[in-house]
Amino acid sequence: MKKLVEPLLLAAAVALPFLLAATGNEFYTGMATRVMIFGLAATALNLIVGYGGMVAFGHAAFFGLGAYGVAILMQHGVTSAWIAWPAAVALAALAALGVGLVSLRTRGVYFIMITLAFAQMLYYLVLSLKNYGGDDGLPLANRSTLAPLDLGSDTGFYLVTLAVLAAALFAMKRLAASRFGSALAGIRQNETRMEALGYPVFGLKLACFVIGGAVAGLAGALMANQHGMASPNLLYWTQSGMLLVMVILGGVGHRYGGLIGAVVLLGLEEVLAGVTDHANLGVGLFLLAVVSFAPRGIAGLLPKGSRE
Amino acid sequence: MSELLRVRGLERHFGGIYATAGVDLDVGAGELHALIGPNGAGKTTLIHLISGALAPDAGAVAFDGKPVTDLAMHERAGLGLVRSYQITSVFPHLPALENVRLAVQSRARDWGSSFRFWRPAAADRAMTEEAASLLERVGLAGRGAAPAADLAHGEQRALELAMALATKPRLLLLDEPMAGMGHEESERMADLVASLKGDISMLLVEHDMDIVFRLADRISVLVAGRIVASDAPAAVRDNPEVRRAYLGDEVVPL
Numbered sequence: 001m002k003k004l005v006e007p008l009l010l011a012a013a014v015a016l017p018f019l020l021a022a023t024g025n026e027f028y029t030g031m032a033t034r035v036m037i038f039g040l041a042a043t044a045l046n047l048i049v050g051y052g053g054m055v056a057f058g059h060a061a062f063f064g065l066g067a068y069g070v071a072i073l074m075q076h077g078v079t080s081a082w083i084a085w086p087a088a089v090a091l092a093a094l095a096a097l098g099v100g101l102v103s104l105r106t107r108g109v110y111f112i113m114i115t116l117a118f119a120q121m122l123y124y125l126v127l128s129l130k131n132y133g134g135d136d137g138l139p140l141a142n143r144s145t146l147a148p149l150d151l152g153s154d155t156g157f158y159l160v161t162l163a164v165l166a167a168a169l170f171a172m173k174r175l176a177a178s179r180f181g182s183a184l185a186g187i188r189q190n191e192t193r194m195e196a197l198g199y200p201v202f203g204l205k206l207a208c209f210v211i212g213g214a215v216a217g218l219a220g221a222l223m224a225n226q227h228g229m230a231s232p233n234l235l236y237w238t239q240s241g242m243l244l245v246m247v248i249l250g251g252v253g254h255r256y257g258g259l260i261g262a263v264v265l266l267g268l269e270e271v272l273a274g275v276t277d278h279a280n281l282g283v284g285l286f287l288l289a290v291v292s293f294a295p296r297g298i299a300g301l302l303p304k305g306s307r308e
Numbered sequence: 309m310s311e312l313l314r315v316r317g318l319e320r321h322f323g324g325i326y327a328t329a330g331v332d333l334d335v336g337a338g339e340l341h342a343l344i345g346p347n348g349a350g351k352t353t354l355i356h357l358i359s360g361a362l363a364p365d366a367g368a369v370a371f372d373g374k375p376v377t378d379l380a381m382h383e384r385a386g387l388g389l390v391r392s393y394q395i396t397s398v399f400p401h402l403p404a405l406e407n408v409r410l411a412v413q414s415r416a417r418d419w420g421s422s423f424r425f426w427r428p429a430a431a432d433r434a435m436t437e438e439a440a441s442l443l444e445r446v447g448l449a450g451r452g453a454a455p456a457a458d459l460a461h462g463e464q465r466a467l468e469l470a471m472a473l474a475t476k477p478r479l480l481l482l483d484e485p486m487a488g489m490g491h492e493e494s495e496r497m498a499d500l501v502a503s504l505k506g507d508i509s510m511l512l513v514e515h516d517m518d519i520v521f522r523l524a525d526r527i528s529v530l531v532a533g534r535i536v537a538s539d540a541p542a543a544v545r546d547n548p549e550v551r552r553a554y555l556g557d558e559v560v561p562l
Contacts, residue, residue, distance in 0.1 A: 174425070174428070178424055179413055180424055180425045183410070183413070185402065186399055186402070189400060190399050190400075192361075194414075195381045196359065196381055196382075196397070197385060197410070197411050197414040197475055198382045198416070199414055204423075211425075
């Protein structure tokens, strides 16, 4: 029975855009795509925070860089996703490598502050790129092309996003059970002991940080396509805060934590925005309630067997 | 006996206090070398310096003829210079078996590195089997599934030793393996340490003098950051300087 939950959820997710189209609610296809993209970015952050035990507060920088990677290449005529998306991932990974090399020498609050500082530096760097839109952001002429698939239709783009997200979640499962994942679990619980055992702790943490940054870059590449532009706001610190809130809401260290957090947070914002001008207040209260009554997040409330 | 560990002129101070004040120490291959001394003599600091957890202010450490003073703790461990902890240091939320399996996995020289992201770690059966046999060796067979935090104190000490052994050390730095143990548990641990003699060289820090004098090939006595004697057990027992340190000529009647 438990084995059926994931395939059933996946099947429902595949069917969703067709149902929405049949009922004249195409508008929600775009919104669902946006939720999945944020879910992917939050999952990437959860790898760093929940699996690697590093509370990073600048993840939006890698997300935004992925978006800019796609937008800048498109301005120079590169429209193929087969080239632009890997390039966006590489750009984000490279930035994560640089940031990680410096900031992973610190711990705790210092690590939070230094990752925040780097992210803000990258934000202002992007703002200063006058040739690439400056503070207006950089629009995309079209969506990327992913021959032979069609990204032009909202349903096509939704399905590709879903496939990317599902692949990332599957990879996360493999990673958690791998030697690398075991080593991360050890580092999370007792870093000094791992060093005494002979593990290259710094390198392992750096690898985790870079993978998280790279996946955030992929989410950013999708975001640019969904949004039709790369905006500096994608790199802003409030965006990093939102990703962290998603992870905490959904469940730190739970494979589905990032996705659940994105669904709940964005869903809540959408619902509350319809009834009040003070949606953020409601979101804040909800976050307080989750942290107080379900410290392991919403995923922590799921039956035990569902945890990997 | 050829030297495995060679320490020369090692110094480390904290503020104005010299915890290690020019230590020379040799541990031979195959030797069980005990390090004793009164509380506050600097035994744990010396273990930190040899294992690489602390950097010395002066002096040099060589392992198997190679200088290791500038190597990080994990690099020294990779060469086979491995320590255990006085205060139990395990992975509390992982099962006991996984604690040891992680220690087995750390041997990159045998299995390759831990930068393997896809293949399940459980697929490497040899690692798990080796971990299980180590648990059995330290008397924890049947406790593998329990989270380390749920083990009794004595069991955690045994787990700690199993983890150190899993790295296949050439020189094991044992920092008070019997700390906080009852008499029976201590005896069991002593038997275990005795059973390792010959296979693994050991530098043993221990307060229980019965056990030290029974097990050690040689004993070094650390007083106020200096080695005052380094000799066979019988010679150390009769050394006047050692007697003074332990019985205390500075104890002034009140």
